[in-house]
Amino acid sequence: MGENTNTTKPKLFITRALPPAVExxxxxxxxxxxxxxxxxxxxxxxxxxxxxxxxxLTCPADPINGETIKQLNERIKIIATFSVGFEHVDLxxxxxxxxxxxxxxxxxxxxxxxxxxxxxxxxxxxAAEGMKLIAENKWTGWTxxxxxxSQIGGKRLGVLGMGRIxxxxxxxxxxxxxxxxxxxxxxxxxELEKGATYHESAEGLLAVSDVLSIHxxxxxxxNKFLNAPRIAMLPxxxxxxxxxxxxxxxxxALITALKTGHIxxxxxxxFAGEPKLNQGYTKLDNVFLLPHLGSATIETRxxxxxxxxxxLDAFFAGREIPNRVN
Ligand code: DGY
Numbered sequence: 477m478g479e480n481t482n483t484t485k486p487k488l489f490i491t492r493a494l495p496p497a498v499e500x501x502x503x504x505x506x507x508x509x510x511x512x513x514x515x516x517x518x519x520x521x522x523x524x525x526x527x528x529x530x531x532x533l534t535c536p537a538d539p540i541n542g543e544t545i546k547q548l549n550e551r552i553k554i555i556a557t558f559s560v561g562f563e564h565v566d567l568x569x570x571x572x573x574x575x576x577x578x579x580x581x582x583x584x585x586x587x588x589x590x591x592x593x594x595x596x597x598x599x600x601x602x603a604a605e606g607m608k609l610i611a612e613n614k615w616t617g618w619t620x621x622x623x624x625x626s627q628i629g630g631k632r633l634g635v636l637g638m639g640r641i642x643x644x645x646x647x648x649x650x651x652x653x654x655x656x657x658x659x660x661x662x663x664x665x666x667e668l669e670k671g672a673t674y675h676e677s678a679e680g681l682l683a684v685s686d687v688l689s690i691h692x693x694x695x696x697x698x699n700k701f702l703n704a705p706r707i708a709m710l711p712x713x714x715x716x717x718x719x720x721x722x723x724x725x726x727x728x729a730l731i732t733a734l735k736t737g738h739i740x741x742x743x744x745x746x747f748a749g750e751p752k753l754n755q756g757y758t759k760l761d762n763v764f765l766l767p768h769l770g771s772a773t774i775e776t777r778x779x780x781x782x783x784x785x786x787x788l789d790a791f792f793a794g795r796e797i798p799n800r801v802n
């Protein structure tokens with residue numbers, strides 16, 4: 477665990493309570509102020525609460541857009557996000573003010589890929605419907621036809637975005653006997669591809685995806701990527717899985733396809749407008765929904781926090797920042 481040895485501790489505004497070990501290290505090395513758990517910060521809160529601070533440690537639930545960045549106190553020198561995704565921080569606006577922005581790659585790969593598999597299995601094996609039967613005390617006993625799902629072995633998994641998490645998801649899915657297809661900006665080297673079939677176009681991938689798992693970042697190009705015309709390109713009865721970012725999916729289009737049966741089921745951990753997800757999903761039986769838990773293990777959340785602090789430590793020690801994204 478790195479230690480910031482400056483005698484005057486930099487003042488750090490943390491937008492949300494962090495895991496205890498991370499908070500302890502932050503307090504050891506920084507004059508840290510933490511926002512109370514649960515409260516959603518407005519842009520004004522972030523601006524006011526970080527006045528007199530040297531740095532902000534934020535997370536995807538506390539976006540820092542261009543307007544907010546313009547109004548941050550001039551003392552703010554760096555923004556670290558407790559996440560691999562960084563679309564919630566306006567990198568350009570930060571660069572204009574010479575504020576580095578950092579993220580926490582690598583350490584959440586396995587935890588997120590585990591949840592992608594949980595979603596694939598939960599959706600295809602109708603886990604939500606089974607849990608509801610038990611919770612509502614409506615289970616009348618085993619029958620040969622009860623809650624029959626579909627087997628994933630032998631099915632084609634389409635990985636949209638074959639970065640670290642996409643590859644780790646593919647590794648897990650291979651163990652379940654799935655055939656891996658992927659689309660990525662560039663084709664992977666054979667040792668990373670591990671026999672997966674590369675599709676030059678995303679649309680080519682859609683056509684063969686019995687299960688489509690989304691792992692691309694949210695950018696202006698991927699916003700609402702999975703819209704009605706592209707959903708229609710998926711095989712009938714396909715399954716949609718998302719552990720990346722909610723807005724990559726056009727929710728109304730997916731909900732319609734889940735109702736018609738063109739999409740048989742969906743497993744979603746992320747949603748546009750979190751935490752206020754499109755209520756159309758909650759009325760459906762053929763979905764398996766989680767509240768953005770992809771990285772939520774104690775090991776991973778500690779590692780994310782330590783990485784965010786490593787980035788801050790490097791900056792304040794005048795070293796190269798390991799995970800700068802702007
Ligand atoms: C991230 O790091 O971007 C994740 O969404 C948090 O789980």
